[in-house]
Amino acid sequence: MYMSIAELVSASMTQHQPVYELMIEQEMATSNCTRAEVWHTMGRNLDVMEAAVKKGAAGDGVYSTTGLTGGEAVLLKKYRQTGHTLSGDVMMQAVQNAISTNEVNAAMGVVCATPTAGSTGTLPGVVFALKDRLDLTRDQMIQFLFTAGAYGMVIANNASIAGATGGCQAEVGSASAMGAAAAVEVAGGTAEQSSEALAMAISNLLGLVCDPVAGLVELPCVKRNAIGVGNALIAADMALAGCTNKIPADEVIMAMDKVGKGLPRALRETGLGGLAATPTAIRMEEKIFGKAQAKA
């Protein structure tokens, strides 16, 4: 099993194999499954992602039962149709995909948690935008997910992917880093460039707190996935341009773990601090649950 980014990059370089291939081989070995079986399972995950990307942006959109989130993927879709977005259509398509997926999640719809449900829009956001940008085939999108998973496993086993232990940096930060690394590979970059993209993506979101309003995976979670995709595409582009993070990816992951452990409990998915402790958030919590818990 690959336990560090350096090992993964070195195996990819010396064996002249893309990271998705290494991941597929490792999965076959550890699960005692055939290539066809692991490929099929990943394909099903991709299908669930695609359904959520489409569902949130179709018709009037989806809305959570609390009314805190919903309908904004549709707003983004309509805005994109004007052709006047500031950051360009690839970026805003990725943002729309991410928001759509997380709106479906907040509305208790079906999602594929990647790596978590709170950060579930980031990876689909990136891959379905790149599908159009790079004319990706279904096979390439499945490969993208294996690559993202390989990098994500190293992050999860060395640090954390839970907001309650590591803050949002561990969720959207990890998802963004996985998306950045996989985007580099699918765009034709090297494993070293993927590693740099991952390192830059995490570095840029280091310290991001987990402060869900009323303890719900809605505010600010849905929109944090927009920064997840934006950051992933920016980090991937920087790495493809040849920019480097200077601090190696494995050390960045260790730093994220330490920062997460240093975050006060109020900022680790308790709904007690950050945005969750603002007067407006407290009013929302009272309206939904009858009373709000004491804030930090």
Place this chain on the structure above:
Amino acid sequence: MTVNYKSVFDIIGPIMIGPSSSHTAGACAIGRAANSIFKDKPTEIVIHYYESFAQTHKGHGTDYAIISGVLGFDPDDSRVPYAIGLARDQGITITFIEEPGDSPINHPNTAIVDLKNETKKVTVAGCSIGGGTIEIREIKMDGFDIKPKGPLPILLVQGGENDHQNVTKQLADLTKVNDQQRYQTARGNLYEYDLDRRLKHDEITKLAENHTTMVYL
């Protein structure tokens, strides 16, 4: 380093009903573990929440998720959001307790599940470590107080030295056993095996043929 995430599908997946992988899918997994250990229909379910679970279970849908697991549902089962009503319709009493103290198993996402009926009672302490992946750190069943390291999969077999040797032999063909414990009571032994990989359905069925009380988590 503890390897909790052994499969790419722990990271890309699970497919689940929202909104939170740790507080919904992971809670469902803790409930499912309790269901696998209890192996029967409970009449009473008591859930003790700690830390982040105590503070955000309402918002995250943890209540219905954990009950759905106790009922044996998968995290993507469309009945998950309705699990509490379905359980109460079956006459099961359900209590949720927000514990004020720190988690006794030292994790912010902790739930302790008590299940009982006329004939037996089990207690399962689990924590949800992110992305739907869980650890089980304490199990009280049949007079045993089992304290696994945490990472799944875990196999529990009750019996004698013969059973232990049989299981060890069968496991040797399947996967590495990372850790192993024996628990003793006046009534007999229980063997715990921490496995290196998740077993496939047919592999579990085969193992269970000779060990009917076996628990696979």
